[in-house]
Amino acid sequence: MSLIAPSPPRADADRYGVLFVFAAGVLWSTVGLGIRLIEDAVVWQILLYRSVSMSLFLYIFIRVRSRESPFIQIRRVGFPVVIAGLSLVAAYSGGIYAIQSTSVANAMLLFATAPFIAALLGWIVLREPVRTATWVAIAVAIGGIAIMVADKSGGVALKGSLAALGSAFGFAVFTVALRWGRTGEMLPAVFLSGLFAIVITLAICFGLGLSVVLSPHDGGIAMGMGVFQVGAGLILYTLGSRSLPAAELALLSLAEVLLGPIWVWLFLGETASANTLIGGAVLLAAIAGNALSGKRRKPPPITAP
Template sequence: MPIADTHKSGVLFVFAAGVLWSTVGLGIRIIEDAVVWQILLYRSISMSLFLYVVIRMRSGVSPFTQVRSIGFPSVIAGLSLVAAYSGGIYSIQNTSVANAMLLFATAPFMTAVLGWVVLRERVRVATWLAIAVAIGGIAIMVADKSGSVVLKGSLAALGSAFGFAVFTVALRWGRTGEMLPSVFLSGVFAIVVTFAICLFSGLPVTLNLHDGAISMGMGVFQVGAGLILYTLGSRSLPAAELALLSLAEVMLGPLWVWFFLGETASANTLTGGAVLLVAIAGNALSGKRRKPPPITLP
């Protein structure tokens, strides 16, 4: 395939992944009774089964075999995603989708700082400036939420972003660009953890048909299919373009709940979110000026 066509396909795949990921808020909003651990249990079951089939079809090798080849970094990556999933669902259940989605978008900045601390990766000056601007945006967003349940939701969203940052750094530590085996492992871990939590806290492990279907549908279409599209598309795009395309998820998430459910965001969320988006876009655009990595075909 010509490089230009490969690039266009990459843009399409990554954007489509962002569209699928952006539906998480809508999916959780239309859940009727299930709480975070029940949702995560059913979502993880369907996601793990789906990814197992896809990985076997793509590679001809069991994902467990691939996980063993990555080693301990894959375990860290998997566990960090369990924390990220839990924080993400809890945050959407306890704050606005706009607030949660915008705070999720801080993950690349956390990844940069964590990579600098753990792996001694160099952080550009432009990224440090963007991080400072992003912190200002976050401060505006949470300024009117002190002492409320909504503040816990905001902190959970930041915790979720940190979990994704740990996941990314763990993959770099393991020197692997293949994320699907570690995501599969995170689903297995999540099944064990959430089942145990439900069992010991007295939560039923059976859901009504409505909640169970939505939770399992999110595992296949929202998480699983989104990850596969992102994996296919990211191979032909530089990091700066990936960061810009990731804004589709952040922008569309609040749009879905506004259009279908009439949910709006506070003035602080919109103001701080605008500052945060400027920081993300500015950092990505500054990175585009650098020579992108060569495009390699699988």
């Protein structure tokens, strides 16, 4: 009699993959609510505290999971993981500023352009082919974005929209850097991004005269986001994405975009403008259409909220 337990059927692996990735999207969708609950802290203070808790959490998880230091894994990949880590710092900063400056619905929908930007960068930098359906979806998405930002002239809301697109660009660079390094393992790069963010935000806080001591309320929320939103969400996504093709991943990622505005509407009464809703519907149609037209294949390294 064999002493080796049989591997779970493919259907079971897919089922758990769907649950893990969807759960990751639910956790990531609460980032807008978390930032809205911050009372006084600004983007650099929030990012500092979030990065500290995220880095500690991921260090422990990587050590337990792989039985080696994340620094060894980082050295193994080399320069691409450094680019990936730095790009995530830009993505984090733009994401927090965007949510503090514009509606959560607007920011979340613009974050969702990251896969399209990654496709363009992959085509330019790595000479990766882009499907015709993806080019069409990119064109439709650009139209949706134009509608969304059309009523945000010159104010903080426009800056928030640009920051959200900058955040999406950062996540896209992260994706391309991981492909460049030929690794699908995102957690060491995210751990490194946390260390970079700690150093950079400390320098900015001191340079701007910002206190690094937050109230228990703001500090607790920021550190909680590092563990439960970014850290736990990435772990669930990493586990789930290994058994799902790119089309399903793209569709499941819509959970984050759709649920984010719902949380702030339910708990804080925040609503979105008509332009955001119309442009967002066009953008979601482009994302869903691109996913449904894709072939079932093993996904490349995927970004994180």
